[in-house]
Amino acid sequence: MKKVNRSVNGQHPSGKADRGLQITGLVATYGKSVAVSSLDLEIAGSEFVTLLGPSGCGKTTTLRCVAGLHTPTGGEIRLGGRRVYGDSVNVPPNKRDINMVFQSYAVWPHMTTLENVMYGLRAQKMDRAKARRKARTMLELVGLGDFEKRHATDLSGGQQQRVALARALATEPGLVLMDEPLSNLDAQLRARMRDEVRQLQKSTGTTVLYVTHDQSEALSMSDRVVVMRQGVIQQIGDPWSLYHRPANGFVANFVGEANVARGTVTEVGERTFTVSLPSLGAGTVFDVAISASEQPPGTGQAVSIVFRPEWVSVADDEQEEAVSRAGRNEVRATLLSSEFLGSHFERTYRAGEHELRVQAVTGPTSLPRQAGSEQILLITPDNLTWFVPESSAGGSSTGGGAAAEGIRESPTVTMRG
Incomplete structure (x- = not known):
């Protein structure tokens, strides 16, 4: 396809001013x-x-x-x-x-x-x-x-x-x-x-x-x-912002595929905050990274945690033996199904009340996992995002996770600070 001159200094190539x-x-x-x-x-x-x-x-x-x-x-x-x-x-x-x-x-x-x-x-x-x-x-x-x-x-x-x-x-x-x-x-x-x-x-x-x-x-x-x-x-x-910082559950699930779990903030630090997520299994706790541009939630606040299928890693046998017994940022799950797509497996797991979707990248020496086997799913703090559930936000602009610029308040929108 042939190229023509692009707009320069607010001018259309034809000489007309750009019009919005x-x-x-x-x-x-x-x-x-x-x-x-x-x-x-x-x-x-x-x-x-x-x-x-x-x-x-x-x-x-x-x-x-x-x-x-x-x-x-x-x-x-x-x-x-x-x-x-x-x-x-x-x-x-x-x-x-x-x-x-x-x-x-x-x-x-x-x-x-x-x-x-x-x-x-x-x-x-x-x-x-x-x-x-x-x-x-x-x-x-x-x-x-x-x-x-x-x-x-x-x-x-x-x-x-x-x-x-x-x-x-x-x-x-x-x-x-x-x-x-x-x-x-x-x-x-x-x-x-x-x-x-x-x-x-x-x-x-x-x-x-x-x-x-x-x-x-x-x-x-x-x-x-x-x-x-x-x-x-x-x-x-x-x-990039829509995919990595969705404002609510609808955006998270419509723009790509997402795992969403609701929990309660138990601790807020300088770089991370901690969320208890019993719906993913008893004792499940995630540390979530706080970016420099966001206002973290408060202790005791309900939040929804989001992690994309490709943001999850599956512990291998050696990792399972060495994994921290503190239980943070790990989910113990049962494999329900696994579909091989060449570059990766599309897997569905059961963890507590949730069915989780995971993209598992494997190599030539990786052994297929059998349905019914238990595995440990690992999600780092940097691979987690969040929003305030609508029922908890009350239509206000509490919470964070993405810059508020460009997100308009509405009856069905959770504002993110």
Whole structure:
């Protein structure tokens, strides 16, 4: 894919100033059903932001409100500082300086590839010769320079999606909306297109609001991810923060896979705090590392401890003999099942009241473990994160574990300090 100059000093490669998106207090309904509830979101120019969540969480409704395809019940939407919805203002979709890439590609089957990309340019009254030159440049950018005379029906799904991207970017809109544009592609092509879309966005400096339910797409492509549930933002952050510092149980389990256990803080030190976790087995105690940027919980406070399957190590025979009898940061568990996936085993263990998922990396000399065998699972203090359970938070901003910046308080959000 050909590269073009990226935005420099706040300027779009075209010379236009970068333009962001501001959504304030957005409410959207379908009849009596609330699809989006008091949503606030700000996107900077040239930023790639993804709305992530399960079906029915309100992400596509939010996108349609921004596009002008659905009229909100309340709130305000601004693009580049210009109000396009709110206070008796509702700018039509074709006047919002927004282009959209759909799941179904939506390329014109009766037009050639070149004519598809020229379509928006000609709609802007651009001279035909100039529109043709620009469309050819865009086709070169997406790697389809040799396909300009082909019709859409002669292209593969991935090629049609590139045509849709080229068409959306050709008019240099203030914002490009993408509604699950890769979901119709096979897994291998989808993985390749993720990288191509991201590189194209970086090259052109385009501001993108992307919608998906696929957490791998969100984590691999985005500058920031907005996790939604039942019309409410649960957490906003960069991919690393969402994965390593989830704000609540929903985020922990939706963004990847997580083991979550509830316990009580028994001691708070300078570098770690200690949690009693009887639900993982009698006497189970974890020391949890405290990062420099977080406020630790207080003694006696209920917290939920999170550890990802790949953060757990399984003690071998020699380690089991040498493991500390103090019992800290170890879980005695019974193996229920083990699935060999080449690079690792996907294992399920029973520990107290919990079924725990573990990724066990093994070598050529490792012996398979049998279901029913007892093992010791080890989790270091640095491989544990935490949040305050919603029933304990009372909607307040008590607790820590991740910086509060980017996490908005809501009826279902546990704030993290």
